[in-house]
Amino acid sequence: MNFLVGESENAISLERLRDILIRLEDTIIFALIERAQFAHNVVIYKPGMYKYEGSEEFNGSFLEYFLRESEKVHAKVRRYQSPDEYPFTDDLPNPIIPPLKYPKILKPNDINVNPKILKFYLEHIVPSLCVAGEDLNYGSSATRDVACLQALSQRIHYGKFVAEAKFRDPNLQSKYIEYIKSHNSEAIEKLLTNKKVEESLLKRLRHKALIYGQDITESGILNNTPKINIDVVVELYEKWVIPLTKDVEVQYLLSRLD
Numbered sequence: 001m002n003f004l005v006g007e008s009e010n011a012i013s014l015e016r017l018r019d020i021l022i023r024l025e026d027t028i029i030f031a032l033i034e035r036a037q038f039a040h041n042v043v044i045y046k047p048g049m050y051k052y053e054g055s056e057e058f059n060g061s062f063l064e065y066f067l068r069e070s071e072k073v074h075a076k077v078r079r080y081q082s083p084d085e086y087p088f089t090d091d092l093p094n095p096i097i098p099p100l101k102y103p104k105i106l107k108p109n110d111i112n113v114n115p116k117i118l119k120f121y122l123e124h125i126v127p128s129l130c131v132a133g134e135d136l137n138y139g140s141s142a143t144r145d146v147a148c149l150q151a152l153s154q155r156i157h158y159g160k161f162v163a164e165a166k167f168r169d170p171n172l173q174s175k176y177i178e179y180i181k182s183h184n185s186e187a188i189e190k191l192l193t194n195k196k197v198e199e200s201l202l203k204r205l206r207h208k209a210l211i212y213g214q215d216i217t218e219s220g221i222l223n224n225t226p227k228i229n230i231d232v233v234v235e236l237y238e239k240w241v242i243p244l245t246k247d248v249e250v251q252y253l254l255s256r257l258d
Contacts, residue, residue: 012105014165017158024155025205029212029233031151032129035144036228039135044142045122063122066142067149086157088114088149106160107258111251113244117152120240121145128232156241159248166192166249167256180257185250192249198242202234209233 043049044062052058052065060068068089071080075092079085083102126145167176172191179187213226 012161012165012168014162017162017165021155021158021162022204024151024158025201025208026212027151028148028155028236029205029209029228031144031148032125032233032236033213033228035126035141035148036129038130038137038141038144039133040127040130041134041136041138041141043134044138044145045126062138063142063145066139067146070146084154084158084161086112086114086153088118088153106164106252107256109160109252109255111157111160111248111255113156113248114149114153116244117149117156117240120244121149121152124240125232125236128235129229152241156245156248159245160252162245163192163249163252163256167253176253177257180253183254185254188250188253189246192246192253201242202238205237206230206234 047061047064048059050062050065058065058068071087071089072093074080075087075094076096078095078097078099080087080092081095081099081102083106125148167173175191176188179191209228209230210226213228213230215227
């Protein structure tokens with residue numbers, strides 16, 4: 001949890017947000033490494049393969065069931081009251097413990113791109129990341145999938161905080177207001193984009209994935225056979241995480257003045 005109870009509503013800066021996003025890179029890479037140790041196990045993504053006691057009306061996939069049940073428990077301990085957490089599941093139960101008072105940094109909004117995250121993760125990331133076929137480790141695979149999805153969701157939705165921090169820049173705020181009022185999403189995205197930061201991110205990500213994906217022998221020497229496809233990690237960010245984060249940022253700013 002990165003936003004602390006009792007913090008000022010002005011407790012936001014690009015420097016702090018970049019530190020958080022860099023730490024999330026580590027979380028995502030390690031989650032992908034954990035998922036890559038199991039086969040694709042495509043059966044867990046097919047609807048209607050199993051019957052769920054107590055949820056006879058549910059006809060989704062095993063992963064969807066596992067994700068829903070996991071988020072029910074998390075909701076009860078107020079995970080989704082945190083301003084940087086977004087569930088994949090609707091109609092979650094209320095927390096069983098009292099709410100916390102978080103700083104109101106963001107303008108109220110209902111932006112949630114988790115359906116898009118789930119789609120690209122299942123259609124592109126898992127097939128590229130995992131060995132084809134079945135190894136029967138369905139529960140373990142789903143557990144790792146949930147960890148990957150929740151980390152990706154948090155990372156991408158942090159775009160709202162990045163957009164808010166950039167909007168508050170006194171040197172740029174008048175431009176943002178101008179483009180928001182004219183509903184010029186292309187100009188907003190261009191103003192938000194920093195190509196040098198994106199290039200540095202991808203280089204850092206490749207290096208991290210290469211290092212984290214290797215075993216260290218007892219003598220301290222790296223085993224140069226990565227446990228994960230490095231290109232998949234970089235492609236994940238380049239093709240989906242960065243563009244979808246920008247989409248979140250633009251959506252948020254378009255409603256910023258409402």
